Amino acid sequence: MVSKNQIKLITSLQQKKYRKQHKIFIAEGVKVIQELIDANYILNDLFTTQDDFSSLKSGKTHAITILDLKKISALTTPNTCLATFSIPETKNPKLEGLILALDSIRDPGNLGTIIRLCDWFGIETLLCSEETVDVYNPKVVQATMGSISRVKVVYCNLETELKKAKIPVFGTFMDGKSVYSENLPKEGIIVMGNEANGISSSIEKIVSERISIPRFGNLQLTESLNVATATAIILNEFKRPV
Amino acid sequence: MVSKNQIKLITSLQQKKYRKQHKIFIAEGVKVIQELIDANYILNDLFTTQDDFSSLKSGKTHAITILDLKKISALTTPNTCLATFSIPETKNPKLEGLILALDSIRDPGNLGTIIRLCDWFGIETLLCSEETVDVYNPKVVQATMGSISRVKVVYCNLETELKKAKIPVFGTFMDGKSVYSENLPKEGIIVMGNEANGISSSIEKIVSERISIPRFGNLQLTESLNVATATAIILNEFKRPV
Numbered sequence: 001m002v003s004k005n006q007i008k009l010i011t012s013l014q015q016k017k018y019r020k021q022h023k024i025f026i027a028e029g030v031k032v033i034q035e036l037i038d039a040n041y042i043l044n045d046l047f048t049t050q051d052d053f054s055s056l057k058s059g060k061t062h063a064i065t066i067l068d069l070k071k072i073s074a075l076t077t078p079n080t081c082l083a084t085f086s087i088p089e090t091k092n093p094k095l096e097g098l099i100l101a102l103d104s105i106r107d108p109g110n111l112g113t114i115i116r117l118c119d120w121f122g123i124e125t126l127l128c129s130e131e132t133v134d135v136y137n138p139k140v141v142q143a144t145m146g147s148i149s150r151v152k153v154v155y156c157n158l159e160t161e162l163k164k165a166k167i168p169v170f171g172t173f174m175d176g177k178s179v180y181s182e183n184l185p186k187e188g189i190i191v192m193g194n195e196a197n198g199i200s201s202s203i204e205k206i207v208s209e210r211i212s213i214p215r216f217g218n219l220q221l222t223e224s225l226n227v228a229t230a231t232a233i234i235l236n237e238f239k240r241p242v
Numbered sequence: 243m244v245s246k247n248q249i250k251l252i253t254s255l256q257q258k259k260y261r262k263q264h265k266i267f268i269a270e271g272v273k274v275i276q277e278l279i280d281a282n283y284i285l286n287d288l289f290t291t292q293d294d295f296s297s298l299k300s301g302k303t304h305a306i307t308i309l310d311l312k313k314i315s316a317l318t319t320p321n322t323c324l325a326t327f328s329i330p331e332t333k334n335p336k337l338e339g340l341i342l343a344l345d346s347i348r349d350p351g352n353l354g355t356i357i358r359l360c361d362w363f364g365i366e367t368l369l370c371s372e373e374t375v376d377v378y379n380p381k382v383v384q385a386t387m388g389s390i391s392r393v394k395v396v397y398c399n400l401e402t403e404l405k406k407a408k409i410p411v412f413g414t415f416m417d418g419k420s421v422y423s424e425n426l427p428k429e430g431i432i433v434m435g436n437e438a439n440g441i442s443s444s445i446e447k448i449v450s451e452r453i454s455i456p457r458f459g460n461l462q463l464t465e466s467l468n469v470a471t472a473t474a475i476i477l478n479e480f481k482r483p484v
Contacts, residue, residue, distance in 0.1 A: 225359070
């Protein structure tokens, strides 16, 4: 059973303001929820229409009707289960190894896909400017397909943080050197810019290495790449064997 | 002015059935519409709230109120203009050069992003199985950002078409050879599979070269890549200088 107050609380968590206030976020679907539990996220409540989590012996599991699940779900087509987890504290990031940094990514699907890419390519730390969409937005959590539990996402003043870095800072620009010709290091911070405006001018000043992905299509007309697919290509170039 | 009948017709075009019946599709936003006009798509009607297309001297341009535009738009936040274009006839594809083939891609955003990638990497022909989402779905048209005008998208019985091919057929599988170690040819058909189920078994039988993208993250847990980012990495590997 889910009470009226619980419905009110859970639906409020679709807004960042209430997630910050309650320090709770929601996750939906067996796969995502199980991966968060496995990664030691603190489970608050689990609502399920089925017997999905029979292994989970705790007073935190509640049966829920499909109708009530629809009320609390952030999805158009609700899954069989929804859980609330505590938002973990983030620690200061260590700026070493290969790191990805996002300068004001706004689309939840893009952030989710980029977190999934970090997980795939073994990037442990993802720096996000404060203007970047919230990682605990239900659409982001869903798009990560569980990868959120394995990538450390740190919100920060990106300018301040990048200025502290003792490793090279890479940024993609139309006039950058081809990512194919560069001798790419094992250590560095790769900055990806906003969907519409690219990297902001204050961040551009801190970039030490300007790189670009060469185009093969019609040079005059081809639109720029979507930021998630551009990130896929850049991470692939940094990580692939030479 | 837009009449009640026009509103009825245009909103019906959000459904594939009516697009097939009327052989018309809709496109929204100055950029996408202008690129379709430039690529010689046949414009039927253009509805605009602004003076965006002053260069377009034809009886096909109609002023529209923001309220009416909202009625005919397929977008949550409508642009300033919407146009209807004739769906061009597709010709039999020539199976030469580097070709991408999609086996039952269902998500409109994924198809749009993949068309944009084809444009970027100079892939001229995109084969789609009949189960793949319709390219003239408004969400696909929008996600292509205009690239739809420069990539030839051909729906076909993929099995029949691939059997005719005299060039190698590549498919991505978990147990395939690393795409980094393969000596990739300039000619071939690359098959990408469905979001949930991958490449279907009937198509798998025709694949002559099984390839895979190696993972760098935690091998046990990392979820597979999103099909659009996997396509980005594969096309990059085929096209990048060795």
